[in-house]
Amino acid sequence: MKIIHQLLGLGIIVLLSCNNSNTKKMENKDSFSWGSTITAPHKYPIEIHKGYLANDRQMITAYINTGISTGDWGFGNNAYAGGKTIPTKLSLIWISYADKKFYKIEAVLPKDKILALFKEGYKDKDSSHITYNDITVGLAPGGFVVIWLTGKNRSIEIAHYQAVETFVDVNEFYRNPREHTQQEFYDYYYEASLPKQTQEYIKKNGVPVNLWKEFRTKYNYRFNIHFYKADKESSERESEYVNGEKEIIRAEDLNTYQNKALPSYCRFWFSQYNAEAEFDGEEVLNAFKKISKNHPDKNIEIEAKVAFMYKTTTFTVKCEGDEIPLEKTVVRMWKN
Structure with missing residues (x-):
């Protein structure tokens, strides 16, 4: 009888152990650090x-x-x-x-x-x-x-x-060593924390409260790269977008039209050179808004022209003969 009880106890322990193990597996399945x-x-x-x-x-x-x-x-x-x-x-x-x-x-x-x-x-x-x-x-x-x-x-x-x-009272927000009023606090940190370039932009255009909502708009486009002599992108492309997304585009997808947010940064790998392009988000957005309004539901290209001896690359938004150059793009080129 004692042996039977021991066997039954062992069976219960094994059963509980299996259940606990399965529970942990279920938990781990939905658990990510x-x-x-x-x-x-x-x-x-x-x-x-x-x-x-x-x-x-x-x-x-x-x-x-x-x-x-x-x-x-x-x-x-x-x-x-x-x-x-x-x-x-x-x-x-x-x-x-x-x-x-x-x-x-x-x-x-x-x-x-x-x-x-x-x-x-x-x-x-x-x-x-x-x-x-x-x-x-x-x-x-x-x-x-x-x-x-x-x-x-x-x-x-x-x-x-x-x-x-x-509303958060300035004295609740921080120690307020200068004993600022609420408005003095706003004005002081506006001047102290915003770059002069941003302050000048706001003075001229106002705070761009809708800009980051517009950055979420996706367009059907691709890059079309033209070289001054025979060359190609040698591997994948690193891409960042104005909506905050980022990815590595595989080599097999480089020339396909894709419905994506507009680019903010791209790194291109050519056979002998690398290129980086930092786009001005508002310039790219305004170009695409204008092009898509004039050519609704059409595929759009960003033409990239690689200059002689890889000195630079220029970018132009194009659709059905309509062209808008992206003149604020910052480009860096260097040899592999």
Whole structure:
């Protein structure tokens, strides 16, 4: 009888062990380690007041004030701890110094979409299969909010929201050593934190509160590269987009029309030279808006002409004989 009891006990232990193992496998299946980052458009600084990412049961990571944040749209530079479970809620209060306003967002995140993208992952430049590292929150003037999953050579938008204006007393926001009034605080940090170039732009055009919403518009286009002598792109192309996304375009897809956001940066690899192009987002957007209005539903090309001896490359938006040069593009060329 004692032996039977021992066997039964052993069976229960084995059964429980299997169940626990299966439970852990189920949990691990939906578990990915990630950090979180905050970013803002280049030259349009923001500063966090407070906030957090949470799931249905608990807060996962807190956002605290770590100072003024700028960066590149889509690529965070203020890093915070993350977690292993997928967040379902974003709560955040921050100030946009260009607007001189505080904003608040309370948003439900697309959990299933985030989990599916973590599981799917992507191929890196060396064709190894990896997945994302961070959940990045972008905060633009006007209270426009975008969420991306970001990783090595990859950024993809998962959601966008519109925050509401809110009020935070300057004395609650920070120690206020200069004893500023609310308006003095706004004016002082506008002058101190915004580059002069941005201040001049706002004085002339106003705060571009709709620009980052327009950057989300996708167009059907491709690059068409012309060389002064026989050459070709020798491998994949590194591409960043005005909507904050980033990817490596495989060699087999380089010449195909694709429905994508407009380029903000491209790195080209030719047989003997490399080229980098930094596009002016507003210039590219205005060119595509004008071309697509004149030629609705037509494929558009960005013609890239590589100059003699690879001294530079010029870029022109073209469609059915209509041409708009991209004169503000910054180009760098160097030999392999």
